[in-house]
Amino acid sequence: MTHENRTGRAFGFATQQLHAGGAPADGINARATPIYLSAGFVFDDFEQARDRFGGAEDGFTYTRIGNPTNSSVERRLAALEGGTGAILVGSGQAAVSVAILGLLQAGDHLVSASSIYEGSRGLFLDNFSRLGITTDFVADANDALAWELAITPATRALFVESIPNPKNDLVDIALVAEVAHRHGIPLIVDNTFATPYLLRPLQHGADIVVHSASKFLAGHGSVLGGAVVSGDGFDWSAATSGVAHFPHLTEPTRSLGGRSFVERFGAEAFLVYARDVVTARFGPTPSPINAFLIQQGIETLSLRVDRQSANALAIAEWLEAQPDIESVDYSGLPSNPFHALAQHYLPRGQGSVFSFTLRGGAAAAEQFINAVELFTRMTHLGDVRSLIIHPASTTHAWRSEQQLRDAGIWPGLIRLSVGVEDLPDLLADLQHALDVVRASAPAPAVADLVSEAR
Numbered sequence: 001m002t003h004e005n006r007t008g009r010a011f012g013f014a015t016q017q018l019h020a021g022g023a024p025a026d027g028i029n030a031r032a033t034p035i036y037l038s039a040g041f042v043f044d045d046f047e048q049a050r051d052r053f054g055g056a057e058d059g060f061t062y063t064r065i066g067n068p069t070n071s072s073v074e075r076r077l078a079a080l081e082g083g084t085g086a087i088l089v090g091s092g093q094a095a096v097s098v099a100i101l102g103l104l105q106a107g108d109h110l111v112s113a114s115s116i117y118e119g120s121r122g123l124f125l126d127n128f129s130r131l132g133i134t135t136d137f138v139a140d141a142n143d144a145l146a147w148e149l150a151i152t153p154a155t156r157a158l159f160v161e162s163i164p165n166p167k168n169d170l171v172d173i174a175l176v177a178e179v180a181h182r183h184g185i186p187l188i189v190d191n192t193f194a195t196p197y198l199l200r201p202l203q204h205g206a207d208i209v210v211h212s213a214s215k216f217l218a219g220h221g222s223v224l225g226g227a228v229v230s231g232d233g234f235d236w237s238a239a240t241s242g243v244a245h246f247p248h249l250t251e252p253t254r255s256l257g258g259r260s261f262v263e264r265f266g267a268e269a270f271l272v273y274a275r276d277v278v279t280a281r282f283g284p285t286p287s288p289i290n291a292f293l294i295q296q297g298i299e300t301l302s303l304r305v306d307r308q309s310a311n312a313l314a315i316a317e318w319l320e321a322q323p324d325i326e327s328v329d330y331s332g333l334p335s336n337p338f339h340a341l342a343q344h345y346l347p348r349g350q351g352s353v354f355s356f357t358l359r360g361g362a363a364a365a366e367q368f369i370n371a372v373e374l375f376t377r378m379t380h381l382g383d384v385r386s387l388i389i390h391p392a393s394t395t396h397a398w399r400s401e402q403q404l405r406d407a408g409i410w411p412g413l414i415r416l417s418v419g420v421e422d423l424p425d426l427l428a429d430l431q432h433a434l435d436v437v438r439a440s441a442p443a444p445a446v447a448d449l450v451s452e453a454r
């Protein structure tokens, strides 16, 4: 499919989410991409087997290396993100792992915003550290100097999330990209919460986008998946004082007959390496059934995200007006410190995962979460159904009290992932939970009542 309509204008997002990337050319012409549930693919003859392995002929060999259903999702996601290509993997964690392992090796250093998903933080602190890849965190991701100070001669990537979890403390992607590029290193953006419908990080200077496709992309809470999408603007032969930053991409390699990935693939060197050398070897390939369900989800992405963002904004406004609520961390609210960044980066909507803090602390949060009936108590997000969780005792439980305080994850903080239900039903559920908290709040002391009366 071309990317333009008959008047020469680029197709809109809703058209692309249905059609971009085309269908597999298998001569059967099923309208929905079929699930090619096969471990491998038949070679016509000896020569074809040899040519497919040798790269002289394009085509499928074995599902761990490529599969028509998975490739169809990859083409569509690449188009939606404005990238040159994508790799579909089995989960968001696998996507972050593939991106990092495609860039960094033992002795290298990563700098990440500290406000990121706990699973990614754990991956950096507990897993990559054992492979000799160290990570430092930047507390204020919008402070260019803080990034500059954290970067060392060994730094090989910067990492941020487009809408951080759970505080919505948005990052100025162009600002971080500018710092990264000044040092000849790429910026990786986890775009799970925004999705390419709300934000395309590559257009703002990012070089690699990763996703948990388990969330909004699949959308229905039934499958896990992940994706790595690459842009085409980064120079993979970057070097400092003659030392190549990515020697695995610039040095001759046996698999390319003595040529380097940069020589052979230019701007696509990282993506080809990440696919052929990282994904194909470590093997985080998704089942084509999951790929099919992710593609089904992508086809309604904009409709769901529009509705979820509208519901979330209305709920955030309602919560902000409640006296028992101390603060609401939603960048769509004019009172939010990240509202100006939201207007620049998220003009279509500010997403639907955010937190709010009850004045009553942990006890009130517990009562509130136990009282909801429509919201589902669950550690997931981006689902069509509305979900609720208490980060301090679940997703962020491994953080020390000081780290929780530094991140603004207070005992009374609750995270919502707002779904597509009818808004009045969601508000009624939240109102009921708040009534339960109010009913059990300790009565004000007589002295307080007297001073209020005065």
Ligand SMILES: Cc1ncc(COP(=O)(O)O)c(C=O)c1O
Binding pocket: 091, 092, 093, 094, 117, 119, 120, 161, 165, 190, 192, 193, 211, 212, 213, 214, 215, 224, 225, 226
């Ligand atoms: C921002 C973000 N990135 C990555 C992941 C990991 O995704 P998965 O659960 O698909 O491995 C999550 C999971 O919640 C997430 O919120």
